[in-house]
Amino acid sequence: MTYQRYLGSCHCQGVRYEAEFDLAAGSNRCNCSLCSKARAWFLFVRGDKMNLLCGEELLSTYEWVPEGRSESGLSYRFCSRCGIRLYATGELAELGGRFYAIHVPTLDSLDRDELVNAPLRFVDNAHDRPDRAPTDTRLM
Template sequence: MQTYTGSCHCGAVRFECDLDLAAGTRRCNCSFCLKTRMWKVFALGDGFRLLHGADALSDYRAHASEWPAGHVHHYFCRHCGVRGFSKGYLEMAPFNGWFHAVNVATLDGMDDARFAAIPVQYEDGRHDDWDHPPASPSYL
């Protein structure tokens, strides 16, 4: 576990989070993750702290008929549009309550080699099968 800082493109939103990138990250092909190009890693419980920019955040929640059924808040900077994280609540393991899905691409101080070394698990969210990759994940 390591503490990372992150920010949006314009710097209006800044956060820190406790993450274990070596334990893996996720890329999903559901319509929302695919269109936003979300590359997520989870900060559980109090492992996420918004440092600056609460007033710069806009919130999107999916329609009740869609995953994640309105119970996950997808935050993005209203100035530059970058989606740095989402916040949700799931009682099932490994979440066991509140969590933040942090966009790996918004972590500060990462170079190409560090990004390339992060393990990625691909999820077939399009078919509600988050434990298995889609047939061809190369586009993710």
């Protein structure tokens, strides 16, 4: 694991953050109903590797309880001024407790070629199968 520090922000620059992660761990595209609408593209960051630099007061939260579940599990945080979603956050034992799913397009200091060469995973959460890719990923 080679952790590197990256900077990110929303469109209006009201919310800015820094995060450390290993880009070689890759990023994800998901086909659940929410990710489809938001064109979500995210990568996981451990809770202790994410730091909000400014804009906490601008962040709004969306909680969604998927069908068949009793609670949301994830809080989607977005800038109330420009509307850009910055990340979702939740708790998962597999990810070491608190984690962030950072919206990749909000990363400002990411090298384009590095990103192109990093693994990209497609996950079939529309069918509750995060362990596999959907059969059709063309519009994800």
